Amino acid sequence: MAEAELSHLGVAEDEELVYRSALRSPGLGAEALALAAGLDTDELRAVLERLESAGMVTTADGQGIVATDPFVVTERLVESRLTELQAEIQRVIASRHVVNALLDEQRNGRRQSPPEGVERVEGADRVRARIDELAFFAHHELLSVQPNGPLSTAAIEGAKEADMRALRRGLTMQTIMRTDALHDQQTADYLAELRARGAQVRTLDGPLERMLIFDRRTALVPMDPRESGRGALVVHQPGMISSLITLFDRFWEAAKDLDQEHLAEIEQQVLRTMVRVEKDEAGARELGISVRTYRGHIAHLLRRLNATHRAQGVLAARDRGWL
Known part of the structure; x- marks a missing residue:
């Protein structure tokens, strides 16, 4: 054991020094x-006295001071530390009830919102924080329209964590993008990753209206569509929400699934790897992605190819010129 290695197990520096001696x-x-x-x-x-109490040393007349076997000591210390950590975790979990009090405070603040059920959120940072909050408390569905074509690196980095967290929680996610967004490889790869995790993505030509709708109960739209950086309006009023949902549904019906002839770079890599590598674990490791993500891309590719198994998918991909 190197010096001071036992500190994270609750052993003081002087105790470790004496035990080692x-x-x-x-x-x-x-x-x-x-x-x-x-x-x-x-x-x-x-x-x-402390070491004897912890069972780390023994003292006996005529035998001097003897250190307890390191294997025994380490196991005891680890078990004791794990017990402490578990108790701490339980205390943390038990404290989650505080969210109810915080939500009460939030609701009290929201009562100050205008009577028409619309709140103003100004500034890009506050808008991003409000979106994260609404997504975190959504239980069923997230609908979004992104009208400005390709996404910037900052936009992807800002949205990715919340999007993936929502999909892991089982939310239904429907996203509409402008068709020319796919001309940007970074945006296409990000959308491919969303689809691999279960999101539904469609594209539409022509003008779109930016919106986010959470559980069909709350919506967020730009304060000024021509200058989205100014801020956003958070809509709670049921009549306005209904109108926004109707507009989204019209966009969704008119939109098309992502170009069937378009393959994101990661999908091209997965397809080529699937042909060469038999085991998913090896294929995922070669591409530097998780096995779950690798299999998600394969499942999506098979759906696009109308294939029921991988061999059929390979033949269909060759027919399309993807291989």
């Missing part, structure tokens, strides 16, 4: 051990 020189008396550890006798006695 007793390991290196078993059977020393108190005065000799104090000298070996660089402590005075009184300090050593206090440390030894």
